[in-house]
Amino acid sequence: MLDTNAFDLRKYLQGNGQSVGVWIALVAMILFGALRYDNFTGAYNISSFLNYNSMFIAISLGMCFVIMTGGIDLSVGSVVAFTSVCVAYLSPYGIQVALPGGILAGMAIGALNAFFVIKMRIPPFIATLATMLGAKGGALVISGRQTISVDWGSNFTKFGMGNVGGLLPWSIIVVMVLAVGLWVVLEKTSIGRTVEAIGGGEDATRMMGLPVDRAKAFVYILSGGCAGLAGVILASGFGAGQPLEGVGWELSAIASVVVGGTLLTGGLGSVPATVAGALLLGLVFNILNFENGRGVISFSAYWQMVVRGMFLFVVILLQSRFSRAAAKQGA
Amino acid sequence: MQPLLRMQGINKSFAGVVALSSAGLEIAAGEVHALIGQNGAGKSTLIKILTGVYRKDSGDIEFEGAPLNAQSPREAQDNGIATIYQELSLVPLRSVTENVIMGYEPRTRFGFIDWKAAHDRTREILSGFGIDIDVTRPLGSYSTAIQQLTAIARAVSLNARLVIMDEPTSSLDDREVETLFGVVRGLKARGVSVIYVSHFLDELFHICDRATIMRDGQTVAVREIASTTKLGLIADMLGRDPEEIAAAGMTDLGGGKGEAGELLLDARNLSTRRMLRDVSVSVRKGEIVGLGGLLGSGRTEAARAIFGLDRLSAGTVSTHRTPAGFSDPAEAIRGGVGFLTEDRKAEGIVPEMSVRENMTLALLPALAGKFSLDRAREEEIVKKFVDALGIKLASIEQPIRELSGGNQQKVLLARWLALEPDLLILDEPTRGVDVGAKFEIQSIIREYVEKGVGVLLISSEFEELVEGADRIVVLQDGVSVTELRNPGITEEKLIGAIAQSHEGAEA
Numbered sequence: 001m002l003d004t005n006a007f008d009l010r011k012y013l014q015g016n017g018q019s020v021g022v023w024i025a026l027v028a029m030i031l032f033g034a035l036r037y038d039n040f041t042g043a044y045n046i047s048s049f050l051n052y053n054s055m056f057i058a059i060s061l062g063m064c065f066v067i068m069t070g071g072i073d074l075s076v077g078s079v080v081a082f083t084s085v086c087v088a089y090l091s092p093y094g095i096q097v098a099l100p101g102g103i104l105a106g107m108a109i110g111a112l113n114a115f116f117v118i119k120m121r122i123p124p125f126i127a128t129l130a131t132m133l134g135a136k137g138g139a140l141v142i143s144g145r146q147t148i149s150v151d152w153g154s155n156f157t158k159f160g161m162g163n164v165g166g167l168l169p170w171s172i173i174v175v176m177v178l179a180v181g182l183w184v185v186l187e188k189t190s191i192g193r194t195v196e197a198i199g200g201g202e203d204a205t206r207m208m209g210l211p212v213d214r215a216k217a218f219v220y221i222l223s224g225g226c227a228g229l230a231g232v233i234l235a236s237g238f239g240a241g242q243p244l245e246g247v248g249w250e251l252s253a254i255a256s257v258v259v260g261g262t263l264l265t266g267g268l269g270s271v272p273a274t275v276a277g278a279l280l281l282g283l284v285f286n287i288l289n290f291e292n293g294r295g296v297i298s299f300s301a302y303w304q305m306v307v308r309g310m311f312l313f314v315v316i317l318l319q320s321r322f323s324r325a326a327a328k329q330g331a
Numbered sequence: 332m333q334p335l336l337r338m339q340g341i342n343k344s345f346a347g348v349v350a351l352s353s354a355g356l357e358i359a360a361g362e363v364h365a366l367i368g369q370n371g372a373g374k375s376t377l378i379k380i381l382t383g384v385y386r387k388d389s390g391d392i393e394f395e396g397a398p399l400n401a402q403s404p405r406e407a408q409d410n411g412i413a414t415i416y417q418e419l420s421l422v423p424l425r426s427v428t429e430n431v432i433m434g435y436e437p438r439t440r441f442g443f444i445d446w447k448a449a450h451d452r453t454r455e456i457l458s459g460f461g462i463d464i465d466v467t468r469p470l471g472s473y474s475t476a477i478q479q480l481t482a483i484a485r486a487v488s489l490n491a492r493l494v495i496m497d498e499p500t501s502s503l504d505d506r507e508v509e510t511l512f513g514v515v516r517g518l519k520a521r522g523v524s525v526i527y528v529s530h531f532l533d534e535l536f537h538i539c540d541r542a543t544i545m546r547d548g549q550t551v552a553v554r555e556i557a558s559t560t561k562l563g564l565i566a567d568m569l570g571r572d573p574e575e576i577a578a579a580g581m582t583d584l585g586g587g588k589g590e591a592g593e594l595l596l597d598a599r600n601l602s603t604r605r606m607l608r609d610v611s612v613s614v615r616k617g618e619i620v621g622l623g624g625l626l627g628s629g630r631t632e633a634a635r636a637i638f639g640l641d642r643l644s645a646g647t648v649s650t651h652r653t654p655a656g657f658s659d660p661a662e663a664i665r666g667g668v669g670f671l672t673e674d675r676k677a678e679g680i681v682p683e684m685s686v687r688e689n690m691t692l693a694l695l696p697a698l699a700g701k702f703s704l705d706r707a708r709e710e711e712i713v714k715k716f717v718d719a720l721g722i723k724l725a726s727i728e729q730p731i732r733e734l735s736g737g738n739q740q741k742v743l744l745a746r747w748l749a750l751e752p753d754l755l756i757l758d759e760p761t762r763g764v765d766v767g768a769k770f771e772i773q774s775i776i777r778e779y780v781e782k783g784v785g786v787l788l789i790s791s792e793f794e795e796l797v798e799g800a801d802r803i804v805v806l807q808d809g810v811s812v813t814e815l816r817n818p819g820i821t822e823e824k825l826i827g828a829i830a831q832s833h834e835g836a837e838a
Contacts, residue, residue, distance in 0.1 A: 188703035190695040197692055200681030207640070207670065207678050208693040208746070209661035267683040 019261035019273035021318035062223030070266030071124035077249035078135035083231025088241025110224020148241035160236025199266020341390035368545035369765035413486030423471030476507030592616035621800030669747030716745035737768025
């Protein structure tokens, strides 16, 4: 029993059979890209890839927790747009104000979702659909339907455009710290296990005296906060608050979570696999762009969507095969 | 006479683990045949091979004189073998008619579904079983019994010659069980054979002709029901001597021995908006108090009210530690009360979680350190209870859904025992578990009672109450009407008390 806490790959795979597929696909895609394209592993590609996808990782992480409780958060895309506008107005005060401000704005909408779902007992799908429309409208109202330029004089844009060592953008560093923190919360704390228990059986969880309402409030506010963070990255990285951005992002987040092996019905989920899922979906676009760059074939943006849909299907097929194999091994 | 079904020398292994070893089963035409054995004895594997869910490794199956090797449940059904599962595989939101004729709808000349003919045909089938209901209403609006009978009606309408029923009465009340028995007798009268799988041995004596007993993947005995006893069947299932079991008693609780101590729970005049009108019950240290009564008499509701799950409209609950009662389960748990629920699937286990996680869920607040859970202590506690309760599993990281019913129940019992409660509310603690696990669970309960834990026991099995409880509080329509004391309670006296209180209520 010496090494119970040491990382054991085989044990991990046995316990997380449903997420093996995403890791295999991720490694395969990276190898494919690295061998086929010259600049794929170049600092510029890595840096900009990570910067852009840090937003999707952030909203996928929040979504993962919501889905684990058996819920869904459709509002995240609109919250990104809404907070990007909010922080554009806050940008003159610098990132030290805009970052917490944006996250708080997102958490406020998350708290509204939590209130609808927990206190008013509105199904999450409906409740977050309402806040999705509300946040989108709010973004358009406060921006006057215009892109709101940020204050370039402050340090605000350093967050979304700067990086460490020319390779790791600040945004991805913050998001990865968040991911590690949430991983610990899920695996090591009682609130994390309560979240999983709720998805597995809300009545059973309540019977055991666990704080069901508090845990549900936690996931919706977390998801809002994650979307807020993504909004800060968006405004800071593109130099503008963008009320029209974020359309359909919630679906990308849901796709990342599902590709990461989290059950849509709740009860089972993984933080690392969700991050991998988000990276994988981002990589499909990245590789298609490189493929277009070679000039032999050219995928329009619409065809890219079709390819991405097919790819999603293949990965999920792969996942279900693996989880079935793991279930057989366990039985 | 040629049997309807003959299974011989059936072998089946799963990944090297032998599940069936030369097992056999013979069913005569028009016979109601019980298939019994402890969990893991191989009953369901044998059934699943017959119905095409699993493939046998070797052996012969003959149905109506011809070899049968069903590759899928559909193929078995087409051959006249229908299965009524424990979890009904029907569509509750659709009408009764749709559920009965689904896939075999009568058509009009234009190829549309002929609804009038469909409703008529469904009504005709159901009335054959003495059921007269509005077939156009959604199936889900009827009781579980009606739903179950609908499933049987569907099977019969598809010309089944053999109907397999897996624990058909586990969610039925007494009256519904009688209706089901009537249907089983009706099937028999039509020459349809029934394989009847049940943990309730008493039932077998009402409707079965013969019983096949399985143990450790083998067929160990075939008995004529008329010439055997319940004790004899249990002895066959356990592979033990009948006298040995008779000496030990049918249950392993042994009520009436404990010396009651300090008052743990004092619930007075409980009323709720849902069910309870006036229930009073008290439990002392080292005492098992039974709640007797029929289904719907308010037993589970009384337990829920005490545990803080349902709000009281009148009455008081006080325990030795919290005189003011509980407003939610978390408070009750902090006050030293545990509640093993009746509905293991919905309110007990979290299926995707591991045995370890399931066992420590109620313990989480206690395991939470300043920052993270104390994983080392958690594993220590889990391992202690796995050993102490003899829980059979491959690993404590195994998902709980993979365990047998008896072992799941032990994990849930351990969940509450780990909290070191003063008072345990046990709602049907041995329902749906096999005889062996039942004895074990009962002796674990007894062991803790001897250490001073108080138990409030709800059980639909009179035997368990009569032999197990020190006192039995009898409930009727949400009112506690009388109390019996051990030693001296017999099943007759308990039934008498329940029946009497019925008359009293009517008067």
